[in-house]
Amino acid sequence: MTHRRAVAQRLRAAAAVVVLGLALTACGSEPQGDNVDPDLVDSTEPPTLGACRVLAPTDVEQAANATKTVDCGARHTAQTFHVGELPAKFDDAAYDDEAVGQHAYTTCSKRFAEFVGADESLVLRTIVSWAWFRPSEQAWDDGARWFRCDVVGGTATSEAYVPLPKTAEGLLLGLPEDKWLVCARGPVFEQTEKVPCSQQHDWRAVSAIKVGVPGDEYPGDQVVASRTDAQCRIAVQAWLGYPASFEFAYTYFHEAEWDAGNRRSVCWAKTTE
Known part of the structure; x- marks a missing residue:
């Protein structure tokens, strides 16, 4: 039997996931996604846990997101699985403080695995991933210190996201499809x-x-x-x-x-x- 050559390849997928979490924009009127809800733009109120949205990779590239929510029974590509309040040590932090991104990244990573029912191995072998958003720069200046974690139907290299089920909770439990x-x-x-x-x-x-x-x-x-x-x-x-x-x-x-x-x-x- 012919012995085939073992092929090795290096990718930066995880780095791209980190970039999703740390992406920032500089101006106060930064983009906040497509099809935005005017009531959510620059809002200081924490987002709604469990809300669903139709997000695209271009939306995830932004630091803030005010895209309209949709019924989770309708087509959607993202679902909010965690809404957190930043610790008091960030009360006076700059909008682009890297420590804010690190805190959100660590929290969202852990909560994502728990939400979809995946272990450390499976998290790296699924086509679903997560993204996080902070308040807009205006809302930050107004005192908002929340962050939002969304499961999305794709990864950092996806050109488009796939629709998610009505809820992504437990999506990877047992033997995933x-x-x-x-x-x-x-x-x-x-x-x-x-x-x-x-x-x-x-x-x-x-x-x-x-x-x-x-x-x-x-x-x-x-x-x-x-x-x-x-x-x-x-x-x-x-x-x-x-x-x-x-x-x-x-x-x-x-x-x-x-x-x-x-x-x-x-x-x-x-x-x-």
Whole structure:
């Protein structure tokens, strides 16, 4: 049997997720999404927990969002799963204080996993993700210190979001449907596009292995890549049922993602299943 070459690839997906959380605009009349609700623009009132919206990736690029809410029984691509109040230490913080973004990122990450019912591995292997929004700059100046976490039907690399169910709560519990899991299409992993596993695909994200533990200093790209290669080879072979030959790829992340708390890499199996 022909032995195929194992393919390795590095991506910056997690970094892009962080960027979603930290994106800012400078002016006070910054965009607040498409199809805005005038009552929400520059509002100091905390958003409504559980509200649904039709958001697009361009909306998520903005720091603030005042898009109109829709009935969750209608088509929507986003749902608010957490509304938080910033700690008192941020009362006098600047609008673009990085510590604000870090607080929201940490909180939303944890609440997202709890809301959709995913563990650390599954969070990195789903086509759904989250974004967070702060008040507008005007509302911030008026004393608003809330932040909003939304689950969205896509990732940082999605060109468009897919509709979500009436509620995304528990979406990934048990054995998630393939339409919520991430696969890739393309013979060579470096040139693939990410698609839901319910679509035709050539690669499936089958595991997200640990390459460090909380408290570890970042060991460097080379060490993370080496650990990832060794562990993914084992994980993918086991997932495929220990074939004599197989192809695998992996996604490992870098220092920015490590500092944000990620200690995992994603293992991909070459498979149409």
